Amino acid sequence: MFSYGLLWIDEMKKIFRLASPEKLEIYSLNRNGKLIFQKVVNPESFNLKKVKSLLLSAYYSNWDTTRIENTAYKPQHHTKLFSSKSLLISDNLTFTKLYYNKKSGYWAQAWAMSDKLNEIFRKLPKGAVVYPESINIISEDEMAYWRSEPFILSHSRKTGFSKISDVSTTQAVFSENLDGLSFSRRAAFEEKSSRNSFGLILAGATMLVCSIFTWTYSLQESLDNFRNPPKIFYNDLESFSFLEMAQLSISDGALVSLTFNQRTNETTLTFISNKLAQAFFNEHSEPPKVIDGFAIAVFENTVTFSVETAK
């Protein structure tokens, strides 16, 4: 268990440097923050899923520094201060956050092509940090040069960051790697892959599905009910009340049928004979048994009451 813990600490202190597509350098980081070169491996055959911290050489990233004289001006960390210096469209580039060197008063920012950077991120485990070498490597000796393909770099005391040196004018010996140089975590590239936005897309899709479900399940129905509430009909049989009075004049078995017609507001009583119909008509067409509000008519064995206003 103890040895596993040591192994983990050891892995954590390992720094990898992608110098070129063919060259992956492995360093260990000592307590003073200095890089100790271990070996070079081929990145194609190396399992990059173990890498926690990766330095990118100038082959993969570019950078610039500037001093802002107006001390009142404080750029936002996400500002792309040097986007105009790249020939590429800034949308295709990934920028680090701006880093301010308090000693020198210079601001620095690095950038890399998003496609290449995403390709590297895909090979790394989740949570791995990618640093541009130009901003994060420090040398106490300004005359120390190192190769960062395709350039030779040195540390600039003026800016506090790396600068490109012209190797032809420099007679100094340069190192092929970063052995002995200091590593300081100043600014890193943030993964801008779809993996980060996957959760957001998934949440958005969930919300969309839930909205569609609610719309089809109940909201549409509610809106329809609100716009077109169910019609209410009043189906009272208007002549029903007088029939209660008139039924005293109708002997048992005298009626064959009774029809309420709500469209014409008519009530028709069909008797078993013309004689009975006529007798009923005579009784209710003259006072005192005339029913107010209704007109009465007889035809053969039927007597019809109709609402007078309708007539």
Add this chain to the structure above:
Amino acid sequence: MIRIFSIFFMLMLSAGIVVAGFELKSWNRSPILFDEQALLLKSDTQLISPAWKEYLNHDVRIVAVTAKVFEVSLENINHTKISSLLDRFQKIKHAKLHKLHLIADKQKQTFDLLVVLTLP
């Protein structure tokens, strides 16, 4: 952090939308559940005899005349039930009562009832 909050907020909102949908459905159904004439509010029960039998408490036969017009036919009604049945038909509120025809059957000493209704 903003991204996590956004995702959390969207998921909470989604859950809220679904819960609101279920609540809305039960709210929509509540008038139907407590309406004894719910058979006329649902297209699948409007012309179904058992539903009408339950409402009128008598055997019925339903005949669709057109898509909206239908006849309700009741036979062998005892004279003691006539009044309550007429009352039932007068209380119908989700369909228009057009014609109510009451015919006496002397031999059986019962009545037959034929009612024409129109759906909205």
